[in-house]
Amino acid sequence: MLYNNLSSYLKGTYGQRLKKICIDGHFTCPNRDGRCGKGGCIFCGERGAGEHIEERASIREQVEAGLNSNPDSLFIAYFQNFTNTYADIQTLKSRYDEALFDERIRVLSIGTRPDCINEDIASLIASYKTRCDVWVELGLQTASDTTAELINRGYKSEVFTEAVRILNKYSIPVVSHMMIGLPSEDDGDIHRTVEFLNSHKLFGLKIHSVYVMKGTRLARLYDEGKYVPITFDDYVRLATYVITHVNPDLILHRITGDCPDGMLAAPEWNKDKNAVICAIQAKLKHDGLYQGIYFK
Numbered sequence: 001m002l003y004n005n006l007s008s009y010l011k012g013t014y015g016q017r018l019k020k021i022c023i024d025g026h027f028t029c030p031n032r033d034g035r036c037g038k039g040g041c042i043f044c045g046e047r048g049a050g051e052h053i054e055e056r057a058s059i060r061e062q063v064e065a066g067l068n069s070n071p072d073s074l075f076i077a078y079f080q081n082f083t084n085t086y087a088d089i090q091t092l093k094s095r096y097d098e099a100l101f102d103e104r105i106r107v108l109s110i111g112t113r114p115d116c117i118n119e120d121i122a123s124l125i126a127s128y129k130t131r132c133d134v135w136v137e138l139g140l141q142t143a144s145d146t147t148a149e150l151i152n153r154g155y156k157s158e159v160f161t162e163a164v165r166i167l168n169k170y171s172i173p174v175v176s177h178m179m180i181g182l183p184s185e186d187d188g189d190i191h192r193t194v195e196f197l198n199s200h201k202l203f204g205l206k207i208h209s210v211y212v213m214k215g216t217r218l219a220r221l222y223d224e225g226k227y228v229p230i231t232f233d234d235y236v237r238l239a240t241y242v243i244t245h246v247n248p249d250l251i252l253h254r255i256t257g258d259c260p261d262g263m264l265a266a267p268e269w270n271k272d273k274n275a276v277i278c279a280i281q282a283k284l285k286h287d288g289l290y291q292g293i294y295f296k
């Protein structure tokens, strides 16, 4: 196998590919409401990474719709929009509970920020392990604190290290996100982010290509000529670098980004996700490479 892709992992673990139900848990984000920042990360849309999810439906309604669309499947309940651990413990519990009413849900996956993880939250999330598997997704994007400031991430990379430490302590699998093509980043930044990720105990990685979504602060920079999106060839080259240098045990949940329909401003190549995946796989095959071949 060229790399540990999520779908093979799911088939091996659950006997089939689980369908993902993307949930808007009606949270907000401390990087938008002023607790740690305003305006959010520069690439983030108004719906906080969940532009495709129907607005205003209750959590139960969203999950029911997902279950009904594939009645014979097993599922991942994925709290995606905004920061899904940004509330008091009782609120968090009631929202996670609301999603977990059906036995076909085998994984509770929670997307959040590292500065919204603490012992109490980790303990609550760990308590669901008696019901199903749990994963926590942390949006690191880059190990560089300089880039983090530029993209208005709102926390330093050491905060990620501390969140992973807490989640490791509660044996909660962590999936990190990283981005290729962030403003001002070069090959060296990608190399250092990989090195940083390799120094943590992680379960999975999502590799995203940076795309410019309409209405974001990145779109404004792009319109003003202050941001130039990464080219297809450079993305394929750098994604191949990441795959070949990360821990061979990591599950790669995705190897490119995927802009919601009708929201893409640039680059054009981002519209064809399959072409990107095929090009990365072809390069790996052609060069005799595979995940972790250069992992130290």
Ligand code: SF4
Binding pocket: 029, 030, 031, 032, 039, 040, 041, 044, 045, 048, 049, 081, 082, 083, 113, 139, 153
């Ligand atoms: S932390 Fe997530 S939800 Fe908040 S602004 Fe950044 S990308 Fe958007």
